[in-house]
Amino acid sequence: MQHSKIYSSLAIYSLLIGIVISCQPARERLANQVPELNRFTTSTLTLPGTLDEPMAFTFLNEAELLIVERKGGVKSLEVGDKTLKTVGHIPVNTKYTNKEGRTREAEEGLVGVVADPNFAQNHFVYMLYADPEEAKHVLARWEYRDSLIQASKRVVLEYPVQRQECCHTGGGMVFDKAGNLFITTGNNTVNPPAGTSNLDERLGHENSDDQRTGGNTNDLRGKILRIHPEADGSYTIPEGNLFPEGTPNTRPEIYTMGHRNPWRVSIDSETGYIYWGEVGPDASEDTESNPRGYDEYNQAKGPGFFGWPYFIGDNKPYADTLGKPFSIEKVVNNSPNNTGLKELPAPQKAFIWYPYGYSEEFPLMGSAGRSATGGPVFRQADFPESDKRFPAYFEGKWLITEFMRGWIMAITMDENGDYLSMEPFLPTENFSSAIDMQFSPDGDLYLLEYGSAWFRGNENAQVKRIEYNGGNRKPIVKASADKSAGGLPFTAHLSAEGTLDYDKDPLSYQWTIESNNGFSQTIYEPNPSLTLDKEGVYTARLKVTDNRGNSNEQVLELIAGNEPPEVDLVIREGNQSFFFPGSPLSYQVQVQDLEDGKLEEGKIAPTEVAINFDYAPEGFDPIEIAQNHKASDDWVTFSKGKMLINNSDCLSCHKLAESSIGPSYQAVAQKYKDDPQSYPLIANRIVNGSVGIWGEHAMAAHPDISQQDAATIVDYIMGLTDPQRAPKTFSLAGTHTPEVPTGDNGKGGYLLRVAYSDKGNGKLRSLSAEKIIALRNPTLDLENFDEGQGIQLMTTPRFLFNVVEDQAFIAYKGLDLTGIREISLDAEASERNGAAGGIVEVYLGSPSGTLLGNTEKIVPLDIDFRAELQKLRAAWEKNGKKWPRPNYRTVREKFAPRHSIPLNDIAGKHDIYFVFKNAEAKPGQILIQLNGIHFIHIQPAS
DSSP: OOOOOOOTTHHHHHHHOOOOOOOOOHHHHHHTTTTOOGGGEEOOSSTTTTOSEEEEESSSSSSSEEEEETTEEEEETTTTEEEEEEEEEEEOOOOOEESSSSEEEEEEEEEEEEOOTHHHHHEEEEEEEEEESSEEEEEEEEESSSEEEEEEEEEEEEOOOOSOOOOOOOOOOOOOOOSSSEEEEEOOOOOTTTTOOOOOTTTTGGGGGGGTTTTTTTSSHHHHHHHEEEETSSSEEOTTTTSSSTTOOOOTTEEOOOOSSSEEEOOOOOOOOOOEEOOOOOOOOOOSSSSSOOEEEEEEESSSSOOOOTTTTEEEEOOTTSOOBBBOEEEOOOOOOOSSSSOOOOOOOSSSESSSSOOOOOGGGOOSOOOOEOOBBGGGSSSSSTSSOOOOOGGGOOEEEETTTOEEEEEEEEEEEEEEEEEESTTTTTTTTEEEEEEEEEEOOEEEEEEEESSSTTTTOOOEEEEOOSSSSSOOOEEEOOOEEEESSSSEEEEOOTTTTOOOOOOEEEEEEEESSEEEEEEOOSSSSEEEEEEEEEEEEEEEETTSEEEEEHHHEEESOOOOEEEEEEEESSOSSOOOOOOEEEEEEEEEEETEEETTTTTTTTTGGEEEEEETTTTTOOHHHHHHHOSSSSSOOOHHHHHHHTSGGGGGOOOSSOOOSSOOOOHHHHHHHHOOOGHHHHHHHHHHHHHHSSSSSSSSOOOOSSHHHHHHHHHHHGGGGGGSOOOOOOOSSEEOOOOOOOOOOOOOOEEEEEEEEOOOOOTOOOOOOEEEEEEBOOOOOOOOEEEESSSSEESSEEEEEEOOOOOOOOOOEEEETTTEEEEEEEEEEETTTOOBBBBEEEEESSSSSSEEEEEOBBBBEEEOOOHHHHHHHHHHHHHOOOOOOOHHHHHHHHOOOEEEEOOOSSSSEEEEEEEEEEETOOOOOOOEEEEEEEEOOOOOOO
């Protein structure tokens, strides 16, 4: 449920940009120069909701690509004008029926497509699909001439499958230079409940034995095939596959075997090596007999056996039926379900492998749900030389994307094609649910995103294009207006402020203002004033052009004839910066609208005003929420469980009210509403994964979600059927006492919000306005200071905030000191770090403003923290308790007291500066380590 965040990726990328290897020849230096991020532009080419479970795509030429959808749809996309149209439909099967007779969605359907290398001459396209009548998968060829010509269909290859269990169908296809076609096929085997390998040899459990498919030399499932399609619709076997034609108990089509679910396959046009992503099993932890699950990114320099179902990752062995690990020295398939050779080739280890959790070998992979997709290897020689072709820096790199984790990585190999390193590609962007990725014939990188919910059309199913500009760049246009709506006459001041050109070219500006009421005006200046005296909706289009003719534009909407409402939330008594549980706030809501009237005069009904006061749990900054929120009548409460879900990959498999690959949250709540004893079990499934609870699809493990957070998620889900958890209603004036929700750690903040949507005016739509007051926790987030000097932020296994300079300071601006009686600092000077110590002074307005007070000198403590920690541990375990994870804060809080600065009666908002002083500190020496700043409130009388 948790999308990984590669925290260091942007810093790494920025560092690489600064590397210049001056002693190398110019060509080598260019190849080692990391391109600037601003030379890449990502755009979406399809409209929301126009793709229904897209699975794969292929380029027919530079201007057109073909997309296939799981339910059988075939669509064409003209990349120039972004025209998407349906050009055919293939009847397919998308279901399976289990032993209990229940019909479920399967992963199969129309799963793969590739254009013939000579498409311009023969118009052939190949598609891999599940036959709608018989239990088999079919590779067939059609002619495509603006639409699929159904009468031209030729079946090229087919192989039987089972439809009693789910899953895995492969579907990746690619041609090499010799016209050989590579095809990935899934293992067509049930996911085992334990999330390990599939080695069930019992009679009647054949579909749970991958030795019959992926480990079977005489079966086409769990393989990468290589065939040579012929003009008449047949195929021949190219030389060099894993088993020569005529080898008993083998299929000559097999190029590689030992796969679970190989997905998108690509080929290095220079070396001929093939590359693919492979989805692994779900076990989140190692056991005594079996390793945890890993996804893999793989490379094959030639035909071979890649280990499944006997090995995974770097040949980590599974155990046989007797509990003995399989040996890479001699792999024998003794399953009664095996129809092929007993002795298998030596297994090859994965190229890259990674679990749900942190990977020691490949730390940039992050941790979260996983679904390795794949991607292309870049070679400049494959594309016409131009400014838009990717630069030499990416020569020979393999670009991979991950369906669940939302990133693209660039993998570098050495001269032998072996793994060397990886780095994030466009690390500030998200590419979640990417199911296919390829370069276009003219060198742009395209991604197909399936969307966030399985087995249904998604609004965010889309095609993205990443373009590189190695020459002169278009201007980046920023258009704004001081007002977007107003009564007549309506005057708006338009602005091009923020527009820039990375090449620093001279720019010309053109505003075009138009409306369907007949108005049209063009203004040739960057920041004009505009007065409109006729009711209507207007578009203001700013076009900016550089002196080389490159242009870009941005459009604003202006509404003349309806003044937006004015909303205010006035705190009459209480602190307006900090959230103090149990401390009452006296407030009043004020609303007025030019056309609708005033709330206080009864022109606006109280029921038309939306009011919501709500707790924002730890991890969700109320200041940031207030700054980025937009007016809405959808007053979703700030449930921590809901926020944890929204910030994870939960929504890839679950929806609120509709079933997806997993059940809806409402269905889960309904099922378990009378069984609170099951809640811890559900939380455990979130962390460790499960299968078979709601069908055969496994729920991925999420080791980065703590048991406490998993329990919070469960609490939110179960509350969906509890009417007592419905949002509260609030009066327009009165007193509100904010509280911390039961079970929360109290480290959150509080949001006070009011909104009103007016009634529109004539044909003009309604306009909304809102006011949000964000109350932060009285313990400040140290890293979120507004101004600072002489401090050092470090992220290790824990966060460190070091002061490293005499007269250093940090400032937090606009803090309300009303009712604050004390500022308490959690600070220490560690002998271990050679800290000098010092005093902390607090000022208003500036580092030399009005002095509020200061601490005593904070001196180094001569304490052996490790020894004290061991004492605490011994005492803990002596009482029969299990020792939790080592916690140095426990020791620090015992021996390093907080430092108090009393405050007199100070009211109102001020800029607060914390200044750290020790004139005897050496340059660069740590003065103190700051661990917390706490504002202590005068508690209300009980």
